[in-house]
Amino acid sequence: MIEGRTGPWEIVIGLEVHAQVVSKAKLFSGAATAFGAEPNTQVSPVDAAFPGMLPVINRSCVEQAVKTGLGLDAEIRLESVFDRKNYFYPDLPPGYQISQYQQPVVGRGKVALDMLDGTTREIGITRLHLEQDAGKSLHDQHPTLTYVDLNRAGVALMEIVSEPDLRSAEEAGIYLRKLRSILRYLGTCDGNMEEGSLRCDCNVSVRRPGEPYGTRCEIKNLNSVRYVMQAIEYEARRQVETLEEGGTIAQQTRLFDSGPGATRPMRSKEEAHDYRYFPDPDLLPLVLDREWVERLRTELPELPDAKKARFVSEYGLSPDDAGVLVSEKETALFFEQVAIGRDPKAAANWVMGDLFGALNRLGVGVEQSPISAKQLGSLIDLIADGTVSGRLAKDVFAEMVSSGSDPGAIVEAKGLRQVTDSSAIEAAIDSVLAAQADKVAEYRAGRDKLYGFFVGQIMRATQGKANPALANEILRKKLSG
C-alpha cells in the first residue's frame, strides 16, 4: 500500500522472468553457450541465419523447462508450439525470435512465499515458455559503428510469467529470490544475475483498494533484485503522483536508470511492435511423452519448501532458521552435512552465526567456504565431548578460517584442550584464593559481586582452559567452606 495525499493505493505487480537454461548447447543449434567466450566464437550458421539453415530443438533444453515446470507445481502441456516473433534488429539474425506464444510448454503453477511476518503467500504462475535469446549489440567498441556479438544468439531462455499477485516491491523481491532458489535447486538456471542469466521485466500498476486493475507500465530488463525493488517503488510512486494530480497513466514500456533510481519511457503502446506471431513452419509441434514427464517428476530433487518442512520436523529447527538454511541449495547441503549425527540446533547456530559472519567478511558463498562441513562438524564434536570449551571454540573457529586447519590440530598445537581434571582445577583455585585472601574475606562478608572476579582470576590462571562447570562447582564449595 502507498499512502497518497488523497488516500491509500494498492500496488499490483506481475513479473516476467527470463531465465537462461543451463545447457551445453543452444535451443536450436549445436553451438556452445559458455559465458565469457571471445565474441562470435560460439555461433553456428543456424544462429547467424544463413540461407537454408534450419532449427532443430535441443532435447535437453526441453527437459530443463519441464523440470522447472514441475518444480513450480505447474501443468505440463504435452503438446506445445513454437512461434516466430518477427522484428528487425542486427542482433537478431533471422529477423524473428523463435518463442512460444499461444501454446507454451508449461501452464499454470504456483510459488509459495515466506513473508517477513511469518505467514505464507501463494503467487500464481501464469505460464513458462521456451524461447531464444538475441545476440548482443556493442555500441562502445567504435566511435561510429555498432558491433554485434552472436555468442548469446539462440541460447535457450525460459520466460516465467507470474500472475499480477504481488503487492509490494518487497514481495517482488521475495518472489524473485524464491524463484531463483527453486531454479538453482533444480539446476535448470544458474540464477546468476550479474552475468545476465536471470533478467526481469516488471509490470506495475496502482489502484484504489477493491477497484479494478489500473493501467500498467512495463519496466524492461532489470538485472538485480535491488533494481527490481527500486524500480517498482519509483514507478508506483510516479503513478500515484500522476493520478493524484488528475493525470492518467499511459500504457508504456519503460526503462530503469539505476543512477537516479528512476524509470523513463522507452516506447508507448502506439509505438509497440506488431510482432506478427505465427507458428514456425520449420518446427513441428513439440509433443511430450506423458511417461517421460512422470519420470522427470519422480527424479526431481527436494525443493526448498519440502526441505524447510523437513528441517523443522526432523531437526526441530524453528521455521525461521529452517527458512534461512534452505534458501540456498549449497547452504542447506552444508548444514545437513554438519547436522547429521550431531545436535542440529548447535549446527544451525554455528552455520548461521559464525560461518555466515566469516563468509560475509570474506565476501564468498558457502561453496567457497574456507571451512568444510566436516571441519565444522569436528569442532562441534570437540565441544560436545568437552575437549574444548564453548568460549575457546570461537578462537579455534577463527583460526580454522584463517589457516584452514582441522580444529583438532589447532586445539593440540595451541594447547587449548579443556582442563577437566578436578585436582588441577582445585589447585589453581586454591592458589587464586590464597593470593586474594582479603577479597575472600570481603566476599564472605556479603560482597556477592566478587564471585565473577574469582572466576576471571581462575580462567586467567588456567588460560581459559578450565572446564567452567567444574571450576564453578569447586569454587562455590571453597568459598562457602
Add this chain to the structure above:
Amino acid sequence: MSEPSLLALTLAEARDGLARKSFSARELTSAYNDAVSEIELLNAYITPTPERALAMGEDADQRLARGEARPLDGIPIAVKDLYCTKGVLTTAASHILDGFHPHYESTVTDKLWQSGAVLLGKTNLDEFAMGSSNTTSYYGPVENPWRRPGDNRPIVPGGSSGGSAAAVAARAALAATGTDTGGSIRQPASFCGIVGLKPTYGRCSRWGVVAYASSLDHPGPMTRTVRDAAIMLRAIAGHDPRDSTSAPVPVPDFEAALTGDIRGLRIGIPREYRVDGMPREIEALWEHGVEWLRAAGAEPVDISLPMTKYALPTYYIIAPAEASSNLARYDGVRFGLRVEGESLDEMYELTRAAGFGAEVRRRVLIGTYVLSAGYYDAYYLKAQRVRTLITRDFVTAFEQVDCMLTPTAPSAAFAIGERSDDPIAMYLNDVFTVPANLAGLPAISVPAGLSRDGLPLGLQITGRAFDEETVLRVAEVLETAAQFRHLPGFVAGGAA
C-alpha cells in the same frame, strides 16, 4: 560414340553405358559442358561449373575403373540455384545474395555428390522461387527451348525451376534438381516437355535449400523420363536430422516399383479440376490419359475434391506469410548486398528495396499484411483452416482411389511478356499444382502431348503421402502410352 548421341541418352541409359565402359564419365561430362555453353542464349544457367564438373567426372571414372561405382557415378546434373553449394556462388536469382558463397552443402546436393553425380552448374529460376514463368530472375528470364512453329517469339519455360527445366529439355543436363512450392517443378516440366516429380513433404530434406515457404517447399528431381526420376529420387531422399520436418521413413527402391503393371488400380478423376476457361485441348489430353490408364487395366473413378477452388487463395496467403518471415534475414548485415544508409532502418530499407525484385516485394508485403494484428485471424488463420480441409478432401478421396490423374497446368507455355502485366493471371498457372503442396502429397508431371500451337502439355499423377512408388508406376505407364517423342526446336548437339 559421337557427342549428340551421348546427349540423347537418358540418365538410366548413361548410367548403364558408364557401367559397360561404352564411354567415360569424363567424355560424358565434357559433352555436357559443351552443351551448357551451346545453350547459353537460353539463359538457363546462372553459374556453370565446367572445371568442377570435369574434376568430379574424373573422380567418377576412377571409382568406375576400380569397380566401386556409386548409383549416379559420372551423371552430369544441373542444380537449381536455390540449393546452397559449398564454395559455389548461390544466388536464389536475387540481387540481394550478391557474392554469396556458402560454406556448406545442402543435404540433397550432398547426397547427389555422395552418389557420384557431377555438378554442371547452377540453374536460373524465378527470384527466391517466386514465379511461374522464370521472368522474375535478377539474372534475366530463361527461354524455353521450345518455340511455336512459325513463331520465333521466345516462350517461357515455366517457373520457378525454369532454368532446370530448360537445361534438361535442351539436353544441357541429364537431370536437374528443382524445388516445388506451388508447382515450381511440375509446371515447368509440363511447359518444357520433361518429367518433374514433387515428392511427399518430408521425403527430401530442405536443409541448405534457400527457403521460400517452409511448409510448402519440396525439393525434387526433373528428368527426361519417369525411370530417371525414380533413380534421382532414390539418391536424394531420406531422413535428415538437421531438418525437423524431414520424415524418418525408409527410402524404397523406386526404380523397382516401375513394373508397368497397374491392373486393378483405381485412378481418381476429380471433377473440380474442369475449370472455367480451360482450353479444350487440355481437356482432350486429360481424356486421352484416362483412356490410356483404362487400357492398361486401371479403373478410372470420378471423385470430388470440393475444396479445390479455395486452394489457390489459400496458397497465396500461406506462402507469402511464410516468405515474409523467411526473407527477413536478407537485411544487409551479414552477407550479400548492403546499401549503406544514414541510419540502421534506412540501411534495411535501401538494401531490401534494391535487393528484391518487384514480385518478391509484392509477396513480402502480402505476407506481412496477412500476419498483421487485426488481419491474422481473417487471413492466415482462416487459410490454415482451409488448408486442413483441403488435406481432408484428399484423405477422403484416397479411401476410394490409389492415385489421381489431372492436367498439370491449365495451359501450354506462353510467350515471354505475354502475361506479365497481370499477377493474378500468372498465379492461375498454379491452379492444378498447388493443392498437392498444401496437402504435402507426391505428384508428378509427365509429358503427354502437344498443344495446337506445338508446345508440350503434361499430365499429373498425384498419390498418397509417401507412396511415390504408385505415383511413379502409374506415371511410367502413362509415359509409355503417350509415346511423347517430340523434341524442342533447340537442343544441344542437334537432334540425334
